[in-house]
Amino acid sequence: MSLLRVDNISKSFGGLKAIQNVSISIRPGEIVGLIGPNGAGKTTFFNCITGIYKPDAGTVMFGDYEQEITGLVSYMISWRGMARTFQNIRLFANMSVLENVIVGAHKHIRSSLVDLLFPSKRSYADEMKFVRRAHELLEFFGIDRYANDLASSIPYGSQRRLELARALACEPKLLLLDEPAAGMNPQEKQDLLEHISEIRRQGISILIVEHDMKVIMPLSDKVVVLDHGEKIAEGRPEEIQKNPLVIEAYLGKQ
């Protein structure tokens, strides 16, 4: 039983085969690392799974009953329980930090246009529940003091954490992280490791793209390696580190 099962998906841009016949599966509660040199197709793979791109071929199955989600638009996939962060931060720049997180909870808040004209106790209480939840998430990442600042005005490392908090507000089953440690200092990376472990303890599966092996190796139960759009290896972290194909992909042929 897997939470996510991707079978032979491919995606080309014009003549460029960004990913070719890539398959991977993630079991509930698992952390899977996805690595590969620059331009290997990792981000494209994420975009195909989250509905930003439609894969040219292959299938994506997701959820407790392995329902097919290939080609669904991104909000539908999000509703099934998949959330993500972006390699080049994509926060809602002109919204406050708190509002960014609350947007993540959009689907869970019940309020209609009628509630706007005639405010009710119920809709207020509902809204406050999510305001509190958002503060909790910000506290978890240690950025609650920025709650009322503009998202674009907070330090870079905190923006990365805010993306994580926003994704968690969607209450996902699977979290996709695209280079969450990029641009972080060693201390911030250490904190990130702890945060990711804690997220997993709450039962959320994670697929993580990261260049820093000090992040990938201790976290991952399994590592998948992409090179030039193709999967060249898959296995436990220590196996991957010794795999000659992987070493060649990173260092070039000797």
Add this chain to the structure above:
Amino acid sequence: MIKKQGLGSGVQGPGRKYLFFWPLAFGLFLILPLIDHSAYHQDVLVTAGIYILLALGLNMIVGYAGLLNLGYAAFFGIGAYTCAGLNLAWHIPFWLALPVAVVVTGFFGFLVGLPVLRVKGDYLAIVTLGFGEIVRIVFNNLDPITGGPNGLLGIEHPVIFYPVFNPSLIWKRFDFGVSSFPYYYLVFFCVILVAYFSLRLDRSRIGRAWIAVREDEVAAGCMGIPVPQVKLLAFGVGSSIAGIAGSIFAAKQGTITPDSFDFILSVMILAMVVLGGMGSVPGVILGGLVLSILPELLREFSIYRMLIFGLVMILMMIFRPQGFLGNVRRKYELTTR
């Protein structure tokens, strides 16, 4: 520690110092026609109020949801023609025609939204511009229904009944007639209502979804915001506000013609939103007020009027691109850069 605070108290900006200003402005405009009996002044303010309603509606589409719309005058026209048509064909009184016009206008906004979902940015501007022109041409040529270039004449003014004890209860009839005074309060009330609705939207799930789509459509989709539905809703709700403005306009004028709803008006309303500050309710109200009163003040410069007007707009965009009162969140960005 979890802070107990609503979203409204959330974002703070330099504008906070001037909060006392709004109750003052409210009080002033509430009593103004009682002090200033000039029919001309009242008339200018009623027109300004109608423009402010339009600007507030367009602000939901352009300011909140970030969807450029260059054909907004068409919705104003649809509202006016619906209200007028219902009144002329079936003698439906203003108070019943108004909500119908709001729904009809909202529905048309929704319809225009459908093809618009597939286009973005500049293309969206062209599509809405095209729609605006089509609507005006239809008004001009669908003679049996719209009266063609002569428009619709003889629209009834609103009538209300109020109780008097003299000594027993009788209902007195009050016709709004042609004087601007009663319309002033009608428009005033509608502006307050729509402004309140806009402010509530800004801090609600729906308004947040609009703003998120404006800020980053891809990220919004990945956070579970149904982007197409949210855009359609913005088009529908934003357009329906033009239905209110159109109905009041028709009822006050008693006559409507297609050329009242031309492209220049669409541009003027957009200018009010941009000049006031996209996404900021107080800003948009101020923008509407300034842009409707300024041309009147410049009347004495006669032929130079539009020149000065244009110059003011250009200078404004150079020296204060975020508008008079840019959205508080936006303002923050500009001060921290």
